Amino acid sequence: MKKFEEKTLNSEMIYQGKIIDLQVDEVELPNGKTSKRELIKHPGAVAVIALTPEGKIVMVEQYRKALEKSIIEIPAGKLEPGEEPIITAARELEEETGYGCEELEHLISFYTSPGFADELVHLYIAKNITRIEEARELDEDEFVDLLEVTVEEALGLLKEKKIYDAKTAYAVQYLQLQQFNR
């Protein structure tokens, strides 16, 4: 859909980074006026809902420099160039948690911040996860702690603001809904 399309009059690449680029566009609005749009280009990411045989959700705690604190999230990571999201999902699950899985089912994809960024997160659910003896290791600048929590414990972490991000909050709600749909 292109309703209220904003035509690009001028586009300036301000910064090309390791993960994100910043581009500032001058646009023509539907009423003929002009405005500026600050746009973050991101390769996209995956997130994985993984349940242990006991029905616990696998989560990771990691420091997020953007927030200057560590938070608890479901396993996630950004796409490498040309990588299929389902491949990224399997890789990130293994690297961050040491778990492999028999199957990954795509649940939903959503933009995280459509007002300024094109980051699209692809959310998967991992089926039949098992520990991998010699799992692939994390990137050398990644440090995470593994947690396994019940849906009720996850709701507690949400209340305590230890879980504090959109994809993980969505995942917990998804699992709550599954309990009703069973």
Added chain:
Amino acid sequence: MKKFEEKTLNSEMIYQGKIIDLQVDEVELPNGKTSKRELIKHPGAVAVIALTPEGKIVMVEQYRKALEKSIIEIPAGKLEPGEEPIITAARELEEETGYGCEELEHLISFYTSPGFADELVHLYIAKNITRIEEARELDEDEFVDLLEVTVEEALGLLKEKKIYDAKTAYAVQYLQLQQFNR
């Protein structure tokens, strides 16, 4: 929590914009090595779940330059400097939809992209909404269309990828859960 804290060795402000700033930090990792973090500073935002007396969800369709397409979202907007989120929520609801409400209840706040941005979205539910005769107008660079949809229609829009963002997907799930909890 500061587990796995990354100490800032150097911080460079690359761009200060109208809505976002880009800062690149050199950090010391827990293993003593150094790395670079690309960080977006954002003032934070609100989003509002508003139900009409008929139980329909109020949504807006708008063009998102970052995505080069228009998508359907719940009403949302960014915080003005020093503004309380609940005030922003009331203002954005009125400006984007022409509805006022008797009460706004805070549901949850979540980071949208903790890997690179500090944007925190505060989600509210509006109680007893009514049309405002002379509602405040949109910012001069905003163009939105109003829609009112049932939860079932919203699920259809999610399948058709007309709803395609995290806060709106969360809101739809929240309302689904409410149906079970009634």
